[in-house]
Amino acid sequence: MQFADRVMNLEISGIRKIFESAGPDAISLALGQPDFDTPDHIKEAAIQAIRDGKTGYTQNSGIPELREAICAKFERENGLKYLPSEIIACAGASEALNIAMQAIVNPGDRVVYSDPGFVSYGALAELSGGIADPVPLGEDLRIDMDRTCEAIDGARMIVLNSPANPTGVVESEETIRGIVEYADDQGTVVISDEVYEHFIYGGKHYSAALYGDNVITINATSKTYAMTGWRLGLLAAPLEIAEECLKVHQYTIACASSISQYAALAGYTGDQSVVARMRDEYRDRRDLMVKGLQGLGFEFPVPEGAFYLFVPMGTELMEAIIAAGVIIVPGTAFGEHGAGYARISYAASQDALKEALNRIESVI
Incomplete structure (x- = not known):
């Protein structure tokens, strides 16, 4: 079968591959998807x-x-x-x-x-x-x-x-x-x-x-x-x-x-206070993850928006964290200059984030 070159030159997003391969006990910090329910x-x-x-x-x-x-x-x-x-x-x-x-x-x-x-x-x-x-x-x-x-x-x-x-x-x-x-x-x-x-x-x-x-x-x-x-x-x-x-x-x-x-x-x-409540919760989650990761020795710019951390991290450590059941995304999924980084989404509950930090600490 012959396909269009513009399609053959593309690959399925690595983010989706990682997310869909996660085990049942894994904590997924991969997708940029709010964990809140629609109001x-x-x-x-x-x-x-x-x-x-x-x-x-x-x-x-x-x-x-x-x-x-x-x-x-x-x-x-x-x-x-x-x-x-x-x-x-x-x-x-x-x-x-x-x-x-x-x-x-x-x-x-x-x-x-x-x-x-x-x-x-x-x-x-x-x-x-x-x-x-x-x-x-x-x-x-x-x-x-x-x-x-x-x-x-x-x-x-x-x-x-x-x-x-x-x-x-x-x-x-x-x-x-x-x-x-x-x-x-x-x-x-x-x-x-x-x-x-x-x-x-x-x-x-x-x-x-x-x-x-x-x-x-x-x-x-x-x-x-x-x-x-x-x-x-x-x-x-x-x-x-x-x-x-x-x-x-x-x-x-x-x-x-x-x-x-x-x-x-x-x-x-409708009522826009629902958005403010989500924003405030994301801020708390960001602060939780920043404090936790910095306490483990990671150094990275503190994000000012969205719900992602972009953390310098070697490939072996990244793979070990994923093997420990914390699904994060290699920075190369976002371009070649993302090499040496991992993206960590904090669009997850604080309990899930605390457990993720515990697993990362065990790897460290």
């Missing part, structure tokens, strides 16, 4: 939508009331003004990233992103016919402005991710603004992946679209409202860009799940 008022909205028979196709871009709620969210929380026509409800942030690249990237175009960085950026660039162009982070795991601006020259697209997966870094306003403005001067489109924006423990979140009209903003309910399995994300962009992305979206899935859209509507318009 009750969101679940009830979905149930009511089913009872009301709202189970058919919606408008390609999503139900109007959801897109209006998303516009209100952007203005209230990010200082951004979008029209409902500039919003697309997608099947998770993953689909939003995909349709953005499919709409913008031509064969041979370079797509710049940070290394280590989220696993999908390079893969989606290649599936779009582009060339993945990872740029090493600095020693402090922050964006290296000189290297990044050099890579932007002649590039079609750059992907920003703050707070970042896998490092937990929250980039400064100066960095975000500088990259957006420099990219705009070069005719480069910016994708800003902001799915972790509500989970920040130090610093402040700055939306890239504040600084230019060349920005496509990607977000989702997955992390914010613990709705990973609902697969409801969003794309926001100036109308000229959104209309082209909508074409790809239409011929890919037609529309996001109607029930997930009504659930997301309840999330965006």
Whole structure:
């Protein structure tokens, strides 16, 4: 059987392989998945939508009331003004990233992103016919402005991710603004992946679209409202860009799940204190893991956002920790410059994290 080269050149994410091979007694600190349940008022909205028979196709871009709620969210929380026509409800942030690249990237175009960085950026660039162009982070795991601006020259697209997966870094306003403005001067489109924006423990979140009209903003309910399995994300962009992305979206899935859209509507318009409670719990978990690992002799930058630690660690020690039943992810899953690191997710209960620390201590 002959397959497309763009598919044959890709591999299944190493994160999924590690997660799916975990034993029954293992503590998985591998996936970036909240362990919280979806808030009750969101679940009830979905149930009511089913009872009301709202189970058919919606408008390609999503139900109007959801897109209006998303516009209100952007203005209230990010200082951004979008029209409902500039919003697309997608099947998770993953689909939003995909349709953005499919709409913008031509064969041979370079797509710049940070290394280590989220696993999908390079893969989606290649599936779009582009060339993945990872740029090493600095020693402090922050964006290296000189290297990044050099890579932007002649590039079609750059992907920003703050707070970042896998490092937990929250980039400064100066960095975000500088990259957006420099990219705009070069005719480069910016994708800003902001799915972790509500989970920040130090610093402040700055939306890239504040600084230019060349920005496509990607977000989702997955992390914010613990709705990973609902697969409801969003794309926001100036109308000229959104209309082209909508074409790809239409011929890919037609529309996001109607029930997930009504659930997301309840999330965006309902009680936001549930998000604050999750954030505060993540902060406590981060502090627990930082104290525990530092007490065992590990040295690493304390993450300011998301729910990951990116810890320098040799391969033998990493394999021993995994063998002891604590599933962590080799840094190479996020790019070649992740070598010598492991990503540890603290999206697990404090009891599970304490047991993980005990097992790591036994290995040490």
